[in-house]
Amino acid sequence: MENPSVARVLNEIADLLELKGENIFRVRAYRTGAQVVADSPAPVAGLDVPALLAIDGIGKDLAARIRDIATTGTTGLRDELLQIFPPSILEVMRLQGIGPKTVALLYHTLHVTSLDDLEAAAKAGAIRGIKGMGAKKEALILTAIAERRRHAGRHLIGHACETAETLVAWLREAAPEATYDIVGSLRRGAETSGDIDILATNAPAEVLGHFTRYRQVERVLGLGDTKASILLTSQMQADLRLVPAESRGAALQYFTGSKAHNIALRQRALSRGYTLNEYALADAATGARIAGETEDGIYAALGLPCIDPALREARGEIDAAEAGTLPRLITLADLQGDVHMHTTASDGRHDIETMAIAARDAGRSYICITDHSQSLAMANGLDDARALAHAARIREANAKIDGITILAGIEVDILADGRLDLEESTLAALDFVIASVHSAFDQSAEAMTVRVLTAMACPFVDAIGHPTGRKILRREPHRIDVEALIEAAGLYGIALEINSNYHRLDLSDVHARRARAQGVGLLIDSDAHSTTELGLLRWGVLTARRAWLEPADVWNTRDVDAFRNGLRRHRSPAAAKTGRAR
DNA sequence: GCCGTTTTCGGCCCGACTGTTTTCAGTCG
Numbered sequence: 001m002e003n004p005s006v007a008r009v010l011n012e013i014a015d016l017l018e019l020k021g022e023n024i025f026r027v028r029a030y031r032t033g034a035q036v037v038a039d040s041p042a043p044v045a046g047l048d049v050p051a052l053l054a055i056d057g058i059g060k061d062l063a064a065r066i067r068d069i070a071t072t073g074t075t076g077l078r079d080e081l082l083q084i085f086p087p088s089i090l091e092v093m094r095l096q097g098i099g100p101k102t103v104a105l106l107y108h109t110l111h112v113t114s115l116d117d118l119e120a121a122a123k124a125g126a127i128r129g130i131k132g133m134g135a136k137k138e139a140l141i142l143t144a145i146a147e148r149r150r151h152a153g154r155h156l157i158g159h160a161c162e163t164a165e166t167l168v169a170w171l172r173e174a175a176p177e178a179t180y181d182i183v184g185s186l187r188r189g190a191e192t193s194g195d196i197d198i199l200a201t202n203a204p205a206e207v208l209g210h211f212t213r214y215r216q217v218e219r220v221l222g223l224g225d226t227k228a229s230i231l232l233t234s235q236m237q238a239d240l241r242l243v244p245a246e247s248r249g250a251a252l253q254y255f256t257g258s259k260a261h262n263i264a265l266r267q268r269a270l271s272r273g274y275t276l277n278e279y280a281l282a283d284a285a286t287g288a289r290i291a292g293e294t295e296d297g298i299y300a301a302l303g304l305p306c307i308d309p310a311l312r313e314a315r316g317e318i319d320a321a322e323a324g325t326l327p328r329l330i331t332l333a334d335l336q337g338d339v340h341m342h343t344t345a346s347d348g349r350h351d352i353e354t355m356a357i358a359a360r361d362a363g364r365s366y367i368c369i370t371d372h373s374q375s376l377a378m379a380n381g382l383d384d385a386r387a388l389a390h391a392a393r394i395r396e397a398n399a400k401i402d403g404i405t406i407l408a409g410i411e412v413d414i415l416a417d418g419r420l421d422l423e424e425s426t427l428a429a430l431d432f433v434i435a436s437v438h439s440a441f442d443q444s445a446e447a448m449t450v451r452v453l454t455a456m457a458c459p460f461v462d463a464i465g466h467p468t469g470r471k472i473l474r475r476e477p478h479r480i481d482v483e484a485l486i487e488a489a490g491l492y493g494i495a496l497e498i499n500s501n502y503h504r505l506d507l508s509d510v511h512a513r514r515a516r517a518q519g520v521g522l523l524i525d526s527d528a529h530s531t532t533e534l535g536l537l538r539w540g541v542l543t544a545r546r547a548w549l550e551p552a553d554v555w556n557t558r559d560v561d562a563f564r565n566g567l568r569r570h571r572s573p574a575a576a577k578t579g580r581a582r
Numbered sequence: 583g584c585c586g587t588t589t590t591c592g593g594c595c596c597g598a599c600t601g602t603t604t605t606c607a608g609t610c611g
Binding site for chain 1: 584595598601602603607608609611
């Protein structure tokens with residue numbers, strides 16, 4: 001079992017223990033364990049008990065449980081807990097605004113064990129009858145359920161890709177000679193996906209049966225001669241299709257989508273006297289094959305350069321391809337810097353040096369350390385004195401470590417009234433400041449917009465972090481006028497972040513493309529809280545590609561000198577107005 | 583459940599916000 005899956009089971013145990021009313025520190029130990037496993041660069045399945053014990057946060061009990069989970073998928077404690085509570089109750093616990101105490105109370109008083117139970121109870125007005133709950137709680141519950149329903153069946157790209165890649169590895173065990181392609185919305189880099197689509201070329205038919213025997217299968221939905229479908233315990237559906245080699249390109253094109261892109265492409269084929277399906281591009285009159293072995297061949301036969309999967313959303317890509325104006329999309333290798341990350345000074349897991357070395361090994365030539373500011377007490381945010389002392393330590397580390405430049409910055413909180421959480425003199429003393437909203441999300445659009453624009457007026461704010469505050473499938477973006485935000489960013493010469501965490505991807509592809517059109521600079525940042533999370537840049541880059549971004553649109557593709565010189569604090573007022581680097 | 587020159591017990595990150603209290607419990611980050 002892969003690390004994210006092991007971590008998921010540990011978190012599930014933590015949820016169930018909390019529900020049971022167990023010692024909160026025992027619960028926390030399981031959550032810490034989950035975090036440590038998720039952050040581990042080595043697969044924990046390959047570690048023995050002594051190696052596990054060497055990890056901070058893992059003791060005798062957790063080491064044994066991790067061994068159990070990694071090898072069997074579960075552990076005794078989890079099974080015992082699931083005897084007490086049905087697994088469906090975990091869904092209730094993950095509702096926004098509903099915690100373990102409320103779920104336990106609902107379970108014991110109304111025997112609520114699922115979202116359906118809870119919805120029925122709320123609609124019947126039974127919630128307000130419980131001591132400590134009222135009409136507002138009842139309404140909040142119904143809202144949370146409605147939101148959840150809207151997101152049902154969708155999965156975050158990070159989770160879906162991890163599962164898809166693990167599945168492909170499983171298939172390779174049975175048929176190593178075959179070629180596997182992950183297609184569908186995952187290939188396009190969409191932020192969520194409904195299911196996993198895998199194509200296998202040059203694979204024996206037996207691979208389909210092997211697919212259905214994957215350990216995490218909950219139910220086999222179908223098994224035929226060329227296709228199998230499974231439902232995984234994670235509630236993701238996965239489909240495997242066998243494709244003949246001469247049709248691989250046609251199948252890639254067809255199953256990558258999007259539906260709208262394919263419709264447009266098929267129309268183009270028809271207008272040229274061809275038909276296009278998942279097997280080939282063929283002459284409509286004679287049925288003779290024109291192309292199908294490669295995607296390039298299909299697009300070429302239609303008079304187009306191959307269009308990158310990230311662009312295939314029917315957002316003007318076919319016209320651009322026709323006109324020869326497709327963008328030269330940004331890649332991970334274009335990113336020289338990563339300028340939003342945390343260390344042990346606030347809520348990160350690793351220190352300055354460790355993060356720097358890991359970033360250097362990942363190919364970055366500079367980073368900026370941006371720990372939290374004081375108002376984020378739970379994250380151990382820095383006050384003015386600590387921020388300045390931390391900056392001094394960062395500069396010492398920079399002097400010591402070769403091969404990478406380490407800039408001293410801060411992720412400063414934008415307070416509810418638009419003031420910043422640190423003195424302007426502190427912000428001025430740093431190399432780079434990214435300002436973010438982490439509290440009072442519930443403001444009106446007017447209040448939130450004024451709040452962020454007020455913060456942007458500070459001349460030492462260089463960028464805005466995760467500008468809309470969304471958590472994909474969990475929390476709607478906060479109400480903010482994104483157009484006004486983009487306009488102000490252009491006016492002040494402030495960059496807007498594409499936060500690469502796959503829970504956020506904020507700005508979204510659509511907003512980032514809008515920002516680019518307005519000439520606003522963008523950043524692609526990991527917001528890493530550990531060395532492992534530096535790899536999150538992968539998702540931010542995908543989002544940027546979906547936003548049609550080229551390297552020049554993203555400030556951290558510049559070398560460190562150009563990056564620094566381009567910042568608002570180092571520009572003349574006239575240059576700042578144009579929003580461009582001098 | 584983990585950790586430890588405050589080590590085998592007794593701590594473990596905590597402030598803001600909300601809805602429900604009539605002085606606080608639950609949730610979130």
